[in-house]
Amino acid sequence: MGTTPGFTISAVEYESGLPELRQVRETVFVQEQKVPQEMEWDELDPLCHHFIARDAGGQPIGTGRLTPKRTIGRMAVLADWRGRGVGDALLEALLAKARELGWLEVSLHAQASAIGFYARHGFLPEGERFDEAGIEHQAMRLLPDALNPVETRDAAIAATLGVIALARRELDIYSRELDPGLLDVPEVVAALRRFAIDRGEVRLLVQDPATPQRALSPLIALGQRLSSAFAFRAVEEPVDRAYPSAYIVNDRGGHYFRKLGHRFDGETRLDAPARARQLRSAFEPVWERARPITEYRALQI
CATH class of the missing domain: 3.40.630.30 (Gcn5-related N-acetyltransferase (GNAT))
Incomplete structure (x- = not known):
């Protein structure tokens, strides 16, 4: 076959x-x-x-x-x-x-x-x-060839791992505060580390950069060690800060989207190029307006 x-x-x-x-x-x-x-x-x-x-x-x-x-x-x-x-x-x-x-x-x-x-x-x-x-x-x-509902934290972790694993070279993540309980679990951090070491690039938009800094988010430490692969920017424009959702999207048509960024429930599909393009297109102008989080680079932990 x-x-x-x-x-x-x-x-x-x-x-x-x-x-x-x-x-x-x-x-x-x-x-x-x-x-x-x-x-x-x-x-x-x-x-x-x-x-x-x-x-x-x-x-x-x-x-x-x-x-x-x-x-x-x-x-x-x-x-x-x-x-x-x-x-x-x-x-x-x-x-x-x-x-x-x-x-x-x-x-x-x-x-x-x-x-x-x-x-x-x-x-x-x-x-x-x-x-x-x-x-x-x-x-x-x-559900082959359909959006798959994400209803629990375990499903959210699995959806995130799927999007990371199938990324070719680029990952975009829109997050409220680096998603504690999701982006800080060991298997997700390890998956992002493998992706970065394999010449992947990760861009993270964060609405509240201070909270993960105080919590010593492992992604900040990972970004320091692999600074050429990770870029963090803070969402500061009022029009952008009103955005309630969160998502991770890759460059091969995969995404996991949450309508309310403080919750785990949402939807995912690894072969939806049209939706992935839509999310990446929405990410780009916000990224351009956002402030580089220099305090993450200076943090010593």
Whole structure:
């Protein structure tokens, strides 16, 4: 179905593909993660759409499935191939098939360690975490090709991580006071740091620069260490300060927008170029009018 250097992704029928599915899933889930064999294979397997990743020699290295319940599951990649884009390619193939089938919603149970991975593809957490086969999981949901509602702080963090992860070179952030509870959580700060180190540029408009300074926001310290990548400006014009919303938008069509900037609830989509252009266009004149926050550069913490 698709080709990436070093491996391929293709759909496979359950019966003919069962030996390869077993080779990957039993290695990852049964042997590595100690999931009981009787829990790994279920009555849904023969009814699912299965995908397999194979290396250049044709050996299976990853799996994933779409179930009749419109869920994604059994995502597994062999240890030697992790971190090389196999999981991303499998998930993209599964989502492409879901779109082909006309699914308006796709959900999954993510292992807690993989929440960030699924957030990069637009999935948002729902509900509390739970135990499944002795492993902590989180329910997550995506509305393909639609705005996804953000209703909780956890979903806000996931939406922010998704926008950051898919940015090419530019991120614009409009914030009231550097969004405590969102822009100061360790995983978001780490994501911004990785983006900046990878030659990304982050512009932040702040309506109230004094409050995060007093709170020793970690973004200020990060901006000092990576001053060529981060730029902070204060919104001071009355017409601009009346703006009630907040957002983060990237240069690849992704955004997370909150109508009321002091709340987490809002909407996000990672493939909405028209809306992203609109937000970036609105950001630009405010940025030009705003004051560089020199006190952030001088702060020693």
